[in-house]
Amino acid sequence: MRQTKAVEIGVGLFVAAGLIALFVMAIKMSNFSSFDNGAGYDVTARFDNIGGLKERSPVSMAGVKVGQVSSIALDSQTYEAVVTLTINSQYAALPLDTSASIFTAGLLGEQYIALEPGGEETYLANGSELQLTQSALVLEQLIGQFLFNAGGDDE
Amino acid sequence: MNTWIQQLGQAGIRFFQRVGRAFLFLIKVLMSVPASLLRFNLLVQQLYYVGVLSMLIIVVSGLFVGMVLGLQGYNTLVDFGAEESLSVMVALSLVRELGPVVAGLLFAGRAGSALTAEIGLMKSTEQLSGMEMMAVDPVSRVIAPRFLAGLISMPLLAAMFSAVGVLGGYFVGVGLLGLDDGAFWSQLQSKVDFQGDILNGVIKSIVFGLVISWIALFEGYDTVPTSEGVGRATTRTVVHSALAILGLDFILTALMFDE
Known part of the structure; x- marks a missing residue:
């Protein structure tokens, strides 16, 4: 049970990190904010x-x-x-x-x-x-x- | 002479049979993807093995690729007095090409080969036929969650690669070489287009994720069930994925960035 919890937290962090990377690219690195x-x-x-x-x-x-x-x-x-x-x-x-x-x-x-x-x-x-x-x-x-x-x- | 032609024909038939099996396999996997969404735990577990465990190599490589791009780009651009464009050069090469392609190659080596070996071993130890005996469909129980995990992980990993790479370029450009901090980001915001550059990069990485997962799982599913066969299938996964990524990248680039 603890194993699955650690796995779930890891996956949550992974998905969050990927979405944050996309978000950073959109806001900080592109013209998205001046869209x-x-x-x-x-x-x-x-x-x-x-x-x-x-x-x-x-x-x-x-x-x-x-x-x-x-x-x-x-x-x-x-x-x-x-x-x-x-x-x-x-x-x-x-x-x-x-x-x-x-x-x-x-x-x-x-x-x-x-x-x-x-x-x-x-x-x-x-x-x-x-x-x-x-x-x-x-x-x-x-x-x-x-x-x-x-x-x-x-x- | 006759046998030579016969062998050629045999090889041709085997090749096309394999291609046909690969496409039938893809259709079967795609059909059972919705059902596998119901078994959410399996998907989460596969996301962990396929995505989370690939994060380290992706982030570290992204950082170094970005830093090298920063150094090399600076050396060239400074001759033309255009070192202010360093950020644009680093970001566009990462977002458009290197992010999806290098992350795809690393993903194929890190996760694709593991998938093939796992499925191949399952087949050679007859676990897959065991499941069929118990009326459990191995495609929807074993293959589809892995396929979906690869499809989801790849764009996220490619986005991380590009973002960390730009950060690496930032460390080198602003931290090491003394470019202006504000110019670095404002150049990016004025030259990088969200739709044209970033979204197209994401589309590329989704396509690569589909192709890598497909190749890796098919090679495992279709392996000769011996230890030698599994070894060969693993090698083929890496080679074929790399070739598919590079070839598809050319086609996608030609379609997307033709302006």
Whole structure:
């Protein structure tokens, strides 16, 4: 009887340790705690070139993360990239003429969308489209232009 | 010439008969799993032998694997000034790959071989047929609790392996090499995705747990009932489980992380 009790306690500890490990991974090691999908609204933005932007890339305003990219599609009429941003509902009061730019975190880091607030009194709502956008800087193009200009100066 | 072809045919037939028996065995085990839940004591006992007794090797290996990843990763990343990403590298390699795979390999060696030897010995000493004589179904009395215990233990052990491994990386990175404590965890939280990384790792470990338990129990159940046969079956369990884990890991990775 004592044997089974020890066995049961051992199994209890084992299962608890496994669940704690999962819990620690979820809370401490992943984005689980900042999981607030669904509680947000979608706005779209059109870009000529999105560079290396991916789904789930962060959307930030003044450096604070306010949402994420939820889908990326190509408009086959205008050949522009249509990016859908999901903004957390706690940031509901963004002006309608907010502009979106694609920046790179650091020189070689991942790309993200930075929002710059405008001055309108009306706010963005679900389904709004950001009119003012700035495409990604493609480093290769910049270097190409720079080399081209430098070559031109010499001659 | 004729006998050579005949032998080839015999080997082929034996192989496919064995595969067929293995699948029939799996179906039989799965059918008797619900009934074995009623005999909860048996399951608890098997969880002890299969899970609790594997904990030590899993936790110790996880700690050392994490520490080695921390050291090696640091040496490489520091050349690029990216040592802040050490935690992400350690955590993603553990959660996505090393946790399920290495824990699976250790589990197959520690628990799978023991299961095969136990069942094999039961068969060769005719305990299993004895049970049948007493109208006790050995599959639901002996096999199903062990199968379920393996299936439950494996994801828990893999989660422990990954969590302890990250802790090992933390000891090396923050304790030994002087990385910033806050950056270590905040990098993790911003780069590790719960659904994409952690849940997929858990799914992997469940699949591995099923395959290891299946192979181990089938090898024991299907063993040639001699001491040599049991020895061979035990070896085959470890080899086949390892091959199955590595092969399945490739397929699962290709399916899960294709982005």
